[in-house]
Amino acid sequence: MxxxxxxxxxxxxxxxxxxxxxxxxxxxxxxxxxxxxxxxxxxxxxxxxxxxxxxxxxxxxxxxxxxxxxxxxxxxxxHKYSPINNGWDSEWDIAKVIELLEKVDEKYKSSSCFGIGRGIMSFEFYYAESRRYLFSDLVWKSGKALEGIEASLNGYCFQGIGVEYGRKLLNYFFAQDYFQPEQGYSLDNRFFSEPLNKEINRTLKGDKTLKGDDRENYYEGIKMAVLENFKDEKVRNYILNRIRERERSSGN
Structure with missing residues (x-):
């Protein structure tokens, strides 16, 4: 702001x-x-x-x-946005956004697509939060919005989706669990570790509809959000290791 x-x-x-x-x-x-x-x-x-x-x-x-x-x-x-089935699905029209993307110098298109991914996820998250929908469906819904984006640029969009999803969850659920900073940012402190594990699990579930490069780029975005939000090396490495385990189990 x-x-x-x-x-x-x-x-x-x-x-x-x-x-x-x-x-x-x-x-x-x-x-x-x-x-x-x-x-x-x-x-x-x-x-x-x-x-x-x-x-x-x-x-x-x-x-x-x-x-x-x-x-x-x-x-x-x-954008044009229409919720479907009481919000369990959605339809996006980003034709105007793609039209403007085509006017951008090639060297800035990857960054532009990163911003597109962030914007789509941010809107989906806001809509879901206001109506109490399942957060784990948002990655799937956001990915569907990318129809029309050049295939070579899709990965940057998924990185943007991942970093925005990670940013939102890594802040949102701590507030829901009433964690207070004075309680201590330690994995030994259950008032910190329990809500942390809840949000890690929710974040990891976001990949359930993704495959191959889309999943890999999504996780690259999540890792960016982790590095951004957590300065304690032990906590940061704990989360990153959980992500790597998920990547290995998913075949990446």
Missing amino acids: IGIDLGKIFKGNLKEAVNVVNRVKEEHRSYLYSGIGRASILLFKDDFEKSVAFIEKIPPSYRDFCYQGIFYETVMHF
């Missing part, structure tokens, strides 16, 4: 936004630039060329993150 605000506030002089971001820790800059990318869609609405011109003022080394944000927000604004 801070990145979105930076883009809006410094719309007329984006170099000032870059100066602000440069004062932030390196590890946080990607999120801010992704937010600036989202702001470009919010600012210019249907004028995609203006959105692209807007982020061209961003240093090239960070422009990929802007494209992630652009296409996350593009999904939010230009």
Whole structure:
């Protein structure tokens, strides 16, 4: 959200936004630039060329993150969504998103597709949470939305689906279990380890409808979310080992 605000506030002089971001820790800059990318869609609405011109003022080394944000927000604004069977299934139409993707320079298409995957999962999660649907079906529903995406780019979409699903679950279920940080982030503390194992199991169940490269890319996204959310090395390795076990048992 801070990145979105930076883009809006410094719309007329984006170099000032870059100066602000440069004062932030390196590890946080990607999120801010992704937010600036989202702001470009919010600012210019249907004028995609203006959105692209807007982020061209961003240093090239960070422009990929802007494209992630652009296409996350593009999904939010230009998709058509219909729940089916009381929400157990869904129909997506992202034809407009794909049309805009075709206008993107080849070197930014992978990042754009990562953003598309994130946007689709984020919307599915929001819809499911508001109606109490099963979270383990969301990966399947999100994957179905990718029809029309070039096959060579599908993997980046599934990485985006995986990282967004991991981000959501790795935060959502701790809140549901009323875990308090002062209780201690230790695997020996059951108030931490029990909700942690619950969310790991739910995350792993998300792969049940995926095969081959789709599953592999989904797990790459989940691993990104783990590295992002957990700084304790023991906890991080515990989760990553659980994922590797699942990958091996699935034949990957």
